[in-house]
Amino acid sequence: MSQESSARETGGSDGVQATPESFLRRYVFSLDHKVIGIQYALTAFLFLLLGFSLVLVLRWQLAYPDEPVPVLGGLLGEERVTEDGAILPEFYNQLGAMHGTIMVFLAIVPLVVGAFGNYLIPLMIGAPDMAFPKLNMASYWTYAAGGLVMLASFFVPGGAANSGWTSYPPLANIATEGQTYWLFGMLMMIISSLLGSVNAIVTIVQLRAPGMTLDRLPFFIWAQLVTAFLLLLAFPPLQTAAVLQMMDRLLDTSFFMPSGLVVNGEVMANSGGGTPLLWQHLFWFLAHPEVYVLILPAFGIVAEIIANNTRRPLWGYRSMVAATLAIGVLAFIVWAHHMFLTGMGTVISAFFQTTTMIISIPSVVILTCLFLSLWGGAIRFTVPMLFALAFLPMFGIGGLTGLPLGLAAADIYLHDTYYVIGHFHYVVAPGTIFAIFAGVYYWFPKVTGRKLSTVLGHLHFWPSLIFMNGIFLPMFKMGMAGVSRRLFDGGRQYDFGEGVAGLNVAMSHSAWALAAVQVFFVVNLVWSLARGRRVGDNPWQATTLEWSAPSPPIPHGNFAREVRVERGPYEYSAPGADQDYLSQADAAQVAEATGS
Amino acid sequence: MEIPYTTAERPDTGLTNGRFGIWLFLASEVMFFGGLFSSYLLLRLGATDWPRGADRLDVVLGAVNSLLLVLSSITILAAWGALRDGGGLAKARRLLGATIVLGVVFVAIKANEWQHKLEEGIRPATDMFYALYFTMTGLHLIHLLAGLAVLGYLAGPGAALFRRSPKQYTQRVEITGIYWHFVDLVWIVLFPTLYLT
Ligand code: HEM
Ligand SMILES: [Cu+2]
Numbered sequence: 001m002s003q004e005s006s007a008r009e010t011g012g013s014d015g016v017q018a019t020p021e022s023f024l025r026r027y028v029f030s031l032d033h034k035v036i037g038i039q040y041a042l043t044a045f046l047f048l049l050l051g052f053s054l055v056l057v058l059r060w061q062l063a064y065p066d067e068p069v070p071v072l073g074g075l076l077g078e079e080r081v082t083e084d085g086a087i088l089p090e091f092y093n094q095l096g097a098m099h100g101t102i103m104v105f106l107a108i109v110p111l112v113v114g115a116f117g118n119y120l121i122p123l124m125i126g127a128p129d130m131a132f133p134k135l136n137m138a139s140y141w142t143y144a145a146g147g148l149v150m151l152a153s154f155f156v157p158g159g160a161a162n163s164g165w166t167s168y169p170p171l172a173n174i175a176t177e178g179q180t181y182w183l184f185g186m187l188m189m190i191i192s193s194l195l196g197s198v199n200a201i202v203t204i205v206q207l208r209a210p211g212m213t214l215d216r217l218p219f220f221i222w223a224q225l226v227t228a229f230l231l232l233l234a235f236p237p238l239q240t241a242a243v244l245q246m247m248d249r250l251l252d253t254s255f256f257m258p259s260g261l262v263v264n265g266e267v268m269a270n271s272g273g274g275t276p277l278l279w280q281h282l283f284w285f286l287a288h289p290e291v292y293v294l295i296l297p298a299f300g301i302v303a304e305i306i307a308n309n310t311r312r313p314l315w316g317y318r319s320m321v322a323a324t325l326a327i328g329v330l331a332f333i334v335w336a337h338h339m340f341l342t343g344m345g346t347v348i349s350a351f352f353q354t355t356t357m358i359i360s361i362p363s364v365v366i367l368t369c370l371f372l373s374l375w376g377g378a379i380r381f382t383v384p385m386l387f388a389l390a391f392l393p394m395f396g397i398g399g400l401t402g403l404p405l406g407l408a409a410a411d412i413y414l415h416d417t418y419y420v421i422g423h424f425h426y427v428v429a430p431g432t433i434f435a436i437f438a439g440v441y442y443w444f445p446k447v448t449g450r451k452l453s454t455v456l457g458h459l460h461f462w463p464s465l466i467f468m469n470g471i472f473l474p475m476f477k478m479g480m481a482g483v484s485r486r487l488f489d490g491g492r493q494y495d496f497g498e499g500v501a502g503l504n505v506a507m508s509h510s511a512w513a514l515a516a517v518q519v520f521f522v523v524n525l526v527w528s529l530a531r532g533r534r535v536g537d538n539p540w541q542a543t544t545l546e547w548s549a550p551s552p553p554i555p556h557g558n559f560a561r562e563v564r565v566e567r568g569p570y571e572y573s574a575p576g577a578d579q580d581y582l583s584q585a586d587a588a589q590v591a592e593a594t595g596s
Numbered sequence: 597m598e599i600p601y602t603t604a605e606r607p608d609t610g611l612t613n614g615r616f617g618i619w620l621f622l623a624s625e626v627m628f629f630g631g632l633f634s635s636y637l638l639l640r641l642g643a644t645d646w647p648r649g650a651d652r653l654d655v656v657l658g659a660v661n662s663l664l665l666v667l668s669s670i671t672i673l674a675a676w677g678a679l680r681d682g683g684g685l686a687k688a689r690r691l692l693g694a695t696i697v698l699g700v701v702f703v704a705i706k707a708n709e710w711q712h713k714l715e716e717g718i719r720p721a722t723d724m725f726y727a728l729y730f731t732m733t734g735l736h737l738i739h740l741l742a743g744l745a746v747l748g749y750l751a752g753p754g755a756a757l758f759r760r761s762p763k764q765y766t767q768r769v770e771i772t773g774i775y776w777h778f779v780d781l782v783w784i785v786l787f788p789t790l791y792l793t
Binding site for chain 2: 133237238239243244278
């Protein structure tokens with residue numbers, strides 16, 4: 001069914017107002033969750049590209065220290081590069097700090113929550129929109145404004161923030177102006193995610209279609225629900241922290257400044273009496289839950305795709321939901337495993353070490369259920385499924401390498417080395433980012449009515465898999481050799497670093513190659529948008545509700561008629577049924593949506 | 597298109613979207629001020645000595661301000677009650693107006709306190725006590741001002757909604773009231789923390 005005909009039908013059937021919307025209302029200040037979701041997606045993909053580009057420059061310095069950067073070297077200006085175009089240490093620090101900040105707060109979270117959550121939550125629960133469309137719009141625009149502030153910071157004197165994405169004081173307190181921009185940007189991001197999370201929770205709880213009981217919610221929705229609670233409750237303490245750091249920087253208070261701090265050989269004039277550890281506690285109280293914000297929605301995406309492509313119900317759906325809820329609670333009591341080296345005493349270390357070991361159990365439960373879901377399935381190796389399948393072992397590596405970090409004794413050695421960088425990148429890069437790609441390939445037909453090219457998809461997937469590992473696997477070796485993170489020369493100044501420094505060359509080339517093969521993805525998006533094969537409303541023969549809406553779903557309202565939910569989310573290969581899947585929606589809805 | 601359960605309660609949850617939303621928002625506010633009070637505790641416990649609040653701040657003004665906020669919580673509750681029991685818009689607007697006046701007096705007293713400190717040359721940077729004093733009362737003040745802005749809207753232009761949908765207007769007053777109580781509550785904790793101990 002074409003979009004026009006379905007829109008006309010609803011216009012007639014339940015009186016949806018047909019007044020044409022102005023261009024601004026429709027595409028810019030839209031209140032439709034689908035448009036807002038796409039706005040989030042486009043903006044966040046641009047930030048993903050920017051965050052990636054920063055690190056592509058940074059990796060030049062790691063592979064070829066102090067050599068002029070090709071092409072860019074001449075363009076970056078004397079504040080950033082030497083006369084012949086080699087990266088200055090100050091700029092190196094900006095690249096690293098802003099890479100982390102942009103990737104976590106401006107790219108990945110907005111993608112998995114702002115884009116996927118916004119677009120799919122109402123569709124998957126059979127709702128006409130999010131509960132608060134205006135808040136939804138405000139949330140996007142606050143995010144966009146926060147992003148602009150972060151971008152602007154590159155052009156202020158001294159450049160962007162350069163104290164790491166963790167912004168530890170006292171360093172961040174005395175850093176250049178860019179840090180103030182960073183704090184302003186973060187405050188906006190936090191407000192944005194606050195509005196978004198309230199919206200998501202209320203929508204999921206209140207706007208479920210009749211019959212969509214809790215045990216019929218797709219796993220994706222459970223993942224989004226817990227994620228929203230994490231954002232809601234973990235972010236505010238960072239807001240507190242950002243305000244305090246702002247006070248320190250702008251009004252010379254000493255919340256994070258110890259008495260008698262010596263900087264550049266001079267005692268700071270502050271009144272003192274503060275402690276940098278306070279920042280670390282407030283920061284990690286957010287930032288550990290934040291890592292689950294990065295991974296839970298990825299689990300959700302992958303779970304949907306696996307159920308669909310194995311043509312079987314998820315193995316252990318209830319255990320997965322229980323595990324997700326457990327993570328949601330435990331995520332709040334593990335934060336100080338990032339602080340084992342701050343001298344916090346063995347009793348407290350033992351506590352956080354124990355909680356960390358406990359929280360790895362639900363993660364393993366989810367991963368195991370997903371693996372077992374594959375068992376005996378007639379797997380369809382579609383492009384989204386390839387990315388979803390690759391996600392499993394990649395996240396597995398990321399998660400397992402986290403265990404030694406959670407044990408205080410091992411962490412004393414590994415802390416702040418490249419091993420940690422390897423650990424969390426396995427979780428977020430070939431982990432979450434692969435889940436995002438999987439999701440894009442899977443839901444693109446719903447958004448556009450067209451399928452992405454399979455050939456280009458393969459050209460995108462296989463090299464990405466190889467180069468991702470080419471970048472991150474060597475990091476474990478470097479870290480175990482003792483190389484610290486955030487070093488301008490990649491560790492060459494130390495004897496133990498020299499032996500592994502050569503790995504940097506292969507890693508950097510992997511990174512650049514990874515960038516190159518993303519061209520297949522971009523070309524695929526653009527080409528398929530115009531020329532991709534037109535497919536029906538349910539090309540994957542999927543069960544969940546979004547597939548019983550037209551492709552694309554009707555603006556402001558989604559479904560042609562009120563949805564009634566008849567069964568659970570994963571009725572694949574149900575015995576006795578005459579096709580291998582049964583939609584969650586009732587028969588009338590399905591018939592209407594498919595135009596039969 | 598209509599969003600379901602904007603004014604009606606969803607039968608199985610017993611909630612309207614707005615009422616649920618404000619409680620979630622307040623949960624995040626609890627975490628925000630929770631972070632702030634935890635910081636206060638950590639910094640104070642780590643300090644070698646700490647001044648007595650009563651020696652530095654004007655307890656009488658603080659107490660008067662507490663009283664004002666408690667009264668304003670009562671007036672806003674009465675405004676909502678009037679709407680709910682069919683007491684009419686005029687009565688509700690008078691009560692909202694009273695709430696606003698009480699809030700504005702609070703702000704005036706607070707501003708006066710700050711001004712005195714600043715005239716004495718006291719700044720947030722003076723020491724940790726004043727750093728916390730200015731930051732915590734300042735953040736509370738921002739919340740209060742936001743509340744006043746919403747109240748001004750509800751008592752003024754926003755009241756037009758009453759004619760179209762009394763139910764929705766009543767709910768807006770209720771939700772604002774819940775928020776206002778929270779801001780009041782924060783002050784009730786803040787006052788003894790800063791002024792009395
Ligand atoms: C599954 C069990 C996991 C365990 C036991 C674990 C444990 C740890 C520990 C103890 C650290 C601190 C290491 C150090 O700084 O010395 C760490 C760092 C980190 N982890 Fe995990 N982790 C797990 C999963 C995840 C997940 C799912 C993510 C999601 C993205 C993640 C992202 C990160 C990040 C971003 C850091 C680096 C923080 C920094 O910059 O210092 N981890 N992990
Ligand atoms: Cu952690």
